[in-house]
Amino acid sequence: HNAVIKDWETKIYFNTITHRMDDTQRPVVPIHMDMPGWSKTYGYYSKVKIQLQQHHLLFNWNAFYNQSLAEMTMYPAAAAENPMFMYTWPDVRTFYNGLFVEDTYALNCHSSIKMVLSAGFHLNKVASESGLESLQIFYPAMPSQQQRFLKSSALNYNYMKAGWEYGLGIAYGERAPSVSEGYGFYLFNSFDGYDHIGNPGLKNEKSWEGNTYIGYKNDKLAVKMTASYFHISNYIMAQPDAALVPMTLGANGVKVYTALEYATIINANLTTEYQFTKQLKWNTQLVFSRGKEGNGMNLPFMAPFSYASALSYAKEKISAEIAVQGNAVQTQYSAYYGEDKTPDYAVINCSVGYKFSFYPSKILIKTGMENVLDTHYSTYTDWNNLPRMGRNVFVNVTARF
Template sequence: MGWRYRCRLIKLTTSGKMPYTLDCSWRTIMVSYIKKYTIFLLVFMINMDVLSAEELRGKVVNAETERVLPGVNVLIAGTLRGTSTDENGVFVLKSVPQGTDILLKIRHIGFDEVVVRVQANSQDIGTIQLQPSTIVLADEVVVIGERDNEAYLRTAMQSNPDGSGRMLRDIPGLHAVSRAAVAYDPVIRGLKASQLEVTIDGIKIVPACNGRMDPATAYVDLTEIDALAITKGAFRSSGQGSSVGGSIDFSKMKPTYHDELFTQVRLGASYRSVSNGKREFLRGEIAKGKFSLQLAGTHNRGDNYRSGAGEVDFSAFHDLHVDALLGVKLTDRQELRIAHYRSDGRDTGFPALPMDTREHTSRLYGVDYHVASSPVAGADLKFKLYRSDIDHTMDNFDRPAASMREMEVVGQTETTGGNFMAERHLGRGRITAGLDLWHLFATALRTMRVPSTNMQMSALMWPDVTIENAALFAEYRRILMDDLVLAAGTRLTRVNASAGKPADAFTQFHADVALDRSDLNGSGFLQLSYTPAIEWDVTFGVARGVRTPDHKELYSWYLPDQFDGFDYIGDPQLLPEKSVQFNLGVRRNSASVQFKFEPYLTLLQDYISGQVLEGMQPKSMGARGVKIYTNTGAAMISGVDFGLRWTVRPQWTLFSNASWARGQDMEYDVPLPEIPPLSTLSGVRYVHPSERVTVQAEARLVARQDRISPRAGEDATDGFAVYNLHATFRAGGYFVIQAGVENITDVFYHEHLDRANIAQPGRNFYLRVVQNF
């Protein structure tokens, strides 16, 4: 049957709810999908040229030293148009919309963001001063709006039109464990899960799935966030800290205020051929005077994706995100923000696991109150209250094993917290101090039923665990000399943990052990930054991080772990895990070259792993045995992060980044498990002189990982090379089309950190259209 005939038959027999069947070729689906949006494209492409014409100039300097700042990112709010300052701190922004006021967002690593209102038809806004941030860390704050100037992040965003967490793999020092087609668990320099502090707009996220099928990225659309703040290592003491390995905060929204009525709408759609995936999104803002309201929604779904060797079963998904943020500027110095973010997912497959997600929901609530230069000693005050409710249900009802034994696990986490922070200038320094509180309730019930006998058994895998956290923190930053800056921080944390309904078998297993516990943990960091020249920066830091074991490690009862195939039992007497980290950073940031070289060393004490319990029988189907969480004496992770962006000609840019890590279990003198292999992302980018057309070709190369831990059931992973091509067309900064091909050679491969060697997607053609009003 020919291609044309097959597509005609499919068109005649499809229903309105599902316009295409799985056996239709990608060409047919792409053509039909484009036809569906033909009117949409034509309407918004008409007369786009009249919206842009003139240039806008300005200069950016350090408010404290008055030195010019090269490499500062300047972005027109609500668009993808931006530029950066040259070595003299000067920027020239082309194709600026005329006839209307615009907002410029001025952002630079280590400085507070500034939003400037530019009057209509202005050509020069003079000098803009940036205040150094309260916290200067051995990390990076990557702002999504800067993707036109930060090559590695821009590439990651363009390579992920579906908004998934795969983009984390393309940022130096970061990796991700695939949990499903849309859920990726972050990894920073070989550390993951509870070793990291992951938040959404400062709201603590604790997965409700015992197998972490629902990490924070399952509840956020990464293509629509405003900023991504990354701390590599325990170099953050304020807020919720950074555990022993670092922190990531996904910033969804930030209000803007306007004297006159301001409205802005951003809508779009995307398509992925590899999974017949479709995604629509809408984001709007209305503001006037003291009020600002933002609303956003994303609908994302896909069928089983195809790898280089064929279809991957149980990989379909369906997600819906709805966000709302209200900002009220109470006075010139006071602001109130109220946020509500919700996410609903259903029928999400997990090919690496024996179970799938039937449904998962999250409800996030946040209230922020800011006071600038308060009467209390002239300090800036920040108050935050939040609530996170996450529910997760998974089962094996669609799997063949259900005919022998049906299994369902219902998990729930409730996190209530808040923090208070005060910031004040002290001469050439600035001090930040505050209090952080949160309360966690976690429970998970597993139910098993044998269909042939209708026999049913239930057990709490997390026995109504309660964890309470209270922390005092302080950070200080001081300019010792014009080219030398000191930053330091400390954090003291009290943690109380208890189990409300431990199983009798769990209590008997730990008969001589107190189930309740209380820890007092101290952490901190010290960093020096030296600027020998305007474009160069050298940073050295040392940090100590401490974390109390999480609810899973303390109180789990026969918790299946798909990494090594064992059932795990918690230990209430585990010692807190500790880290000492050394970080060196050498950076150059000029108009033509952005370069960074960051070697690091992490020493881990009382590293938490698993020890086999001989003679005990597992309860999960297919489990290899039973382990108990235990402390390993010491472990070490060393590595290097590298990044380069070089504008060799005005329209041509070369970029490359690489990450390498090596882990060692010092007690058993064997490799540490789950350490990502050497990986690099390199390519070339061309921008047309009009800045309307961009083409980017890239290659992601990953080395073979044969430094593995057989003791943990780990196996070696072959290296691979994946080639991608991306193109972007912009009309006046308001209409954007992105299209490209991922995995051009349709190579079959899998990532080392993923479970069960599940294959990654094969060749994928994607299309993404965005319209800004």
């Protein structure tokens, strides 16, 4: 049989971000600072789906170019003193060009194997001469540009019969350091209170993954449980360096990005759906995550046990939902990286919607209330435990022509 192109999508994109931070209007500051930043990204991808007998192929050729520039100017209170200037992102140019290939091969009507391969060329270049010289204070042999070759692969087996489904998989992937991890210069992080310095000599982060799932579905009930295990070598983290003096007034110190020998992360997820009637259904989700360094210390930004449950009703033009979502107490936090114990919380949301039809147009009006009980809470990801939004009433209008 001849290969058949099922779908071909090509996209060209561009975005630019300008960030300005100026504390001129603050009533009391020890020193006035301007901290603007700019990021520009150009890119494209072209992906095509091809069916060749039992093979379902996906090819994705993609590339992007990014320019990241950020600076800081400090103006002393004494007019006789000179302003101080530095690049916190030293005009880093990043170019990536890669190919992603996926092949889903049908073994029979019940099972299949999916194979994934990707490879890409990654280039970083520091375009600012003064920014390069600043980083060379810490890394004298640092070149102005660095090339990397990134690759990944995955193999999955999937089986489905008589309502049951299960699967097994392994995967390998690599990641290059981000702009901040590789080239940041005295970036202050108010979460841990440290200035951060990048490390251009970092190796690629390498991840091995094992995953599995099992599920069952019939006319009323659907249950699925998934689990994954990650072993990540050269895990990139910022570590305190007592020999360095912070630039930011009041900072706890300076951290330099380095690579842990390895870290491990475990994720588990249980989802259920029960269809009481054609119009009424109940969804639940339970999520567990745990991350540790090779020495046994907790990794930061690991979610505590979380849950979500929603009762939904939909009939003809009317829809309604009431939902609860929350976290347990975050007990496995990392004080070393600035985290603290986050309390548990539960938030209730509700909504109701109605569809109006004016042929050939349709209008959906949806109104509801988020955080119905006006619960005061923050999550493990919230900066310095800043609270999330309180009670909020919304109205959405969606029109389709």
